[in-house]
Each structure stands twice: as C-alpha cells, then as structure tokens.
Amino acid sequence: MNEIADLLIHARWVIPVQPAGVVLDDHTVVVSKGRITDILPSADARGRLAARKVFDLPDHVLMPGLVNLHTHAAMNLMRGLADDLPLMRWLQEAIWPTESRHVSAAFVHDGSLLAAAEMLRGGITTCNDMYFHPEAAxxxxATAGIRAVVGIVMLEFPTPYASDADDYLRKGLAARDRWQREPLIDFAIAPHAPYTVSDRSxxxxxxxAEELELPIHIHVHETAGEIADSITTHGLxxxxxxARLGLLGENLIGVHAVHLDDADIELLARHNCSVAHCPTSNMKLASGIAPIPRLLEAGIRVGLGTDGAASNNRLDLFQEMRHAALLAKVGSLDASAVPAHAALHMATLGGADALGMxxxxxxxxxxxAADLCAVDLGALHCRPCFDPISHLVYVAGRENVSHVWVNGETRVDKGVQLLHIRDSELLRIASVWQTRFGN
Structure with a gap:
C-alpha cells in the first residue's frame, strides 16, 4: 500500500538553496502537516507515495518561497504618488504630509492586503514589514495567508497613530500581545532610523528586543547626508x-546600508549583524550602490528587500535579485561578483537567516515549513534553459510564478487566481483609496 502524504509536488527541477548550487532534476517534494518530509526522485515518489493533493509541474523550478527582508506594505496605496525625488525631499514634501492626512488603521489594513496579494503572486511567502498600526497590518x-514579521515602529515625533516613542511602543506591544498566537505572524522592534530616534528610545x-527575543529592524546609512548629519549631531x-548604545548584534537588520566605510563593515561583521539590501529603491532614490560583495566577503548576512511601493513601485523580488547581481558587478567592475546562486540565496535563506528563521x-x-514557489520556465522567453538557477535571476520574472504554498497551503494556483481573496475586491479597495487621495 502506498504511503499517504498531504501534498506531492513533482517538478522538473528542485532548487533547495541549501546545499549551495544544487539542482535536483525530476524530483518530488513531499509535504505533510505543513512541513517538508522528504525530497526524492519523482520516479520513486510516483511508485510508493500517494497524496490528497498532487501537482505535476513538468516545466517548472520548485524553490523556497522568497523572503522580502524589508518593506512598508501599506504604502502600496501610495504607489507612484511621489516619483523622481531624492530621499529627504520625498519624505518631507510628499510622504510624511500624505501620511498625516490619510494614514489610519483602515489605510494600513487595506494597503497591506493589496501588498500581500502582490507579494504572494510574485512568489514572496514571507515579508518583514515596518509601518504604523501593526495590528491592522x-x-x-493573516487574512491573505502570508508569513509576516510585523514591525513595532518607533519615532520621536507625533503622527495620527501615536504621540511619542513611548506611545508607539505601547501600541505596538499591544498588537504583539493580540497576535502572538497566530502561527504565521511574528514581530520585530522597528526603530525607524538613527535620525528619527533618540538615545533614550x-x-x-x-x-x-532582548527581553522578548525579537529582531531589531532599522534603516541605517541610507544616504551620505544621513551620515554627515549624525557626525554633526552626535559626533559619530x-x-x-x-554600537556605543549596544544595539549592534546578531538580531539587528540594518536596512539599505549603502554608505559604508571599512570601519562600518568591520562593526557589522564583528557584531554578526545582517543587512537588508534594497537595490531598486536605492537606485530610484539615488541613494547609491551598497557594497554587497564586500559585505559577503566579510561574512555578513545579506537578504533582499523591496522597500515600499512608494519608493520602488513594485514588490518584486525577482527584480531585486536581478538588480542585486547586476549592481554588484558594475559597482565592483567584477563580472563574477554576486553570481546567480548568491542572489537567489539572498532572496531566500539569507533573508530567513537575518530574521532568525x-x-x-x-x-x-x-x-x-513548506513555504514554496514554483516558476514556469516553459515559456518561449525562457528557452533554452541550460542553468535554471541562472534563469531565475537573469531571465524569469514574477509573471512566471505559477504556484505558491505557505505552510503547505496553496496560496497561488496556476499564476492566475490568488486564493481566498477575489481580484474584484482588491480592485475595489484600490479604487476607493485612489478616490480618497484625490479629494
């Protein structure tokens, strides 16, 4: 009698990411109770296994679900609102005034729902979010069924959400207390940036973070101006x-980390910190090119983030993989810098490692956990295929994602329908907010 599993996925290629560079031809991933139980040749699996659900993917890569190490999900509602501005003008003239007028729990819920739909369809199964109203996010x-680390954001100045840093923390911790039993939802402490948070905070x-064993998620060294201002204000x-305040450690995720000197890289490496690399946002805001090859050479964990749709316009980790690899090459003048597997590792296991997951x-x-993504390489623009890892980074796009599973549950099927949420409802939500912004 055949053994019974919950799910069998037969794929032309399985790329496990760990061990590095391995491609398994014609293999099957076996899933039971939301977890991967086996990976074996498809001929063997078909001979001795049966399952409640079976997916045959003859032209597909099966890989781990992508991990978006930095995003502001609710900002999907501000996509394209303030393009072609440098960071501080973008924040001060467009984003912060818009947030003061419109941000609410409903705004965050609806924007995060739209973002979750976009991310899942693009193969992203986990996101690390930083925004207001974490309970709404x-x-x-949870409604979308995406795995998420929700940031308990901190700022010194008041917003419609909170009055001061203590108020941000109080409300964020209350959200964590409410959601901590949800298996797909985790939390992080998310002080916005050194230029918006005091030493006391x-x-x-x-x-x-130490008491609750949570990651610390923070923007840092994004622009040259940020560093100059810090030296003027703090002398450092x-x-x-x-580092002086004791925040650097293995639970710290430094977002952007574009402008780094040798001493900065040594600090990150010595304290076993991680970096969330956001290449598209860095380009769009003209922040610069992060020295990713040097970070990897120093042994620093690096994951990939999209940032928010207001500063990138897409929550697309296939785009980030490609940009990360290409920017590393042009920035270092070394065509071998950040090869395809390194980019894929950053988008999957690198991000998971940074989150302690x-x-x-x-x-x-x-x-x-069976957080998985299938990518169809059967299209004309994906043929011929000599190296499926290379194709994932340099050829395929999120439009080639056909199936997505989170904890063994199907979230995207055949690349068309996002299960559990109707497109018509998502489009209605987007239309309502566009109308509100116009008033």
Whole structure:
C-alpha cells in the first residue's frame, strides 16, 4: 500500500538553496502537516507515495518561497504618488504630509492586503514589514495567508497613530500581545532610523528586543547626508552610535546600508549583524550602490528587500535579485561578483537567516515549513534553459510564478487566481483609496 502524504509536488527541477548550487532534476517534494518530509526522485515518489493533493509541474523550478527582508506594505496605496525625488525631499514634501492626512488603521489594513496579494503572486511567502498600526497590518497578512514579521515602529515625533516613542511602543506591544498566537505572524522592534530616534528610545528598544527575543529592524546609512548629519549631531557615524548604545548584534537588520566605510563593515561583521539590501529603491532614490560583495566577503548576512511601493513601485523580488547581481558587478567592475546562486540565496535563506528563521524557512529541507514557489520556465522567453538557477535571476520574472504554498497551503494556483481573496475586491479597495487621495 502506498504511503499517504498531504501534498506531492513533482517538478522538473528542485532548487533547495541549501546545499549551495544544487539542482535536483525530476524530483518530488513531499509535504505533510505543513512541513517538508522528504525530497526524492519523482520516479520513486510516483511508485510508493500517494497524496490528497498532487501537482505535476513538468516545466517548472520548485524553490523556497522568497523572503522580502524589508518593506512598508501599506504604502502600496501610495504607489507612484511621489516619483523622481531624492530621499529627504520625498519624505518631507510628499510622504510624511500624505501620511498625516490619510494614514489610519483602515489605510494600513487595506494597503497591506493589496501588498500581500502582490507579494504572494510574485512568489514572496514571507515579508518583514515596518509601518504604523501593526495590528491592522497583522490582520491583513493573516487574512491573505502570508508569513509576516510585523514591525513595532518607533519615532520621536507625533503622527495620527501615536504621540511619542513611548506611545508607539505601547501600541505596538499591544498588537504583539493580540497576535502572538497566530502561527504565521511574528514581530520585530522597528526603530525607524538613527535620525528619527533618540538615545533614550534606542535604550528602550534594545531592552525590549532582548527581553522578548525579537529582531531589531532599522534603516541605517541610507544616504551620505544621513551620515554627515549624525557626525554633526552626535559626533559619530550612525553605526558607531548604535554600537556605543549596544544595539549592534546578531538580531539587528540594518536596512539599505549603502554608505559604508571599512570601519562600518568591520562593526557589522564583528557584531554578526545582517543587512537588508534594497537595490531598486536605492537606485530610484539615488541613494547609491551598497557594497554587497564586500559585505559577503566579510561574512555578513545579506537578504533582499523591496522597500515600499512608494519608493520602488513594485514588490518584486525577482527584480531585486536581478538588480542585486547586476549592481554588484558594475559597482565592483567584477563580472563574477554576486553570481546567480548568491542572489537567489539572498532572496531566500539569507533573508530567513537575518530574521532568525533559518530553521523554519528559506530552503527546501525536511522538517522545514513548506513555504514554496514554483516558476514556469516553459515559456518561449525562457528557452533554452541550460542553468535554471541562472534563469531565475537573469531571465524569469514574477509573471512566471505559477504556484505558491505557505505552510503547505496553496496560496497561488496556476499564476492566475490568488486564493481566498477575489481580484474584484482588491480592485475595489484600490479604487476607493485612489478616490480618497484625490479629494
């Protein structure tokens, strides 16, 4: 009698990411109770296994679900609102005034729901979010069925959401208390940036992160101006200031990390920090090219992030993989910098490792959650295919994603229907907010 599993996925290629560079031809991934239980040749699987659900993917790569290490999901509602501006003008003249007028729990819920739909369709199964009203974001992510790390954001100045840093923390911790039993929802402490958070507030963030064993998710060294201002105000570069305050450690995820000198890289490496690389946002805001080859050479964990749709316009990790690889080459004048597998690793296991979740997600290994993505390489623009890893980074796009599973549950089927949420409802939500913005 055949053994019974919950799910069998037969694929032309399985790319487990770990071990590095491995491509398994004509293999099957076996899933039971939301976890990967086996990976074996399809001929063997067909002979001895049966399942409640079976997917035959003869032209597809099966890979781990992508991990978006930095985003502001609710900002999907501001996509294209303020293009072609440098960072501080973008924030001060467009984003912050718009947020002061429109941001609410409903705004965050609806924007996060739209973002989750976009991410899932593009093969992203986990996101690391930073925005206001984390309770509303958590509700949207849970509805969509995406795995999410929700940021408990901190700022010094008042917004319609909170009055000061203590108020941000109080409300964020209340959201965590409410959602901490939801299996797909985790939380992080998310002080916005060194230029918006005081030493006192950083001390509170550190204490809470240590007490609750949470990641610290923070923008840092995004622009040259940020560093110059920190030296003027604090007498230190931002990373040196964070080191003095004790924030650097294996749970710190430094977002952007574009402008780094040798001392900065040494600090990140010595304290075992991670970096969320957002190449498209860095290009669009003219922030610069992050020295990713040097970070990898120093042994620093690097994951990929899209940033928000207001500063990137797409939540597309296939685009980020391609841009990360190409920017590394042109920035270092080394065509071998960040090869395809390194880019894929950053988009999967690198992000999972940075979040402290590498034991759960990021690679296809028995015992891990079945967060999986199938990419159809049968299209004309994907043929011929000599190296499927290379194709994932340099040829395929999110439009080639055919199926997505989170915890073994199907979220996207045949690349068309996002299960559990109707397109008509998502389009209605987008239309309502566009109308409100126009008033």
């Amino acid at each position: 958590a509700e949207a992510f 950083f001390a509170r963030a550190l204490a809470l 570069r931002p990373l040196a200031r964070l 590498a034991d759960r997600i990021g690679s296809i290994e028995p015992g891990k």
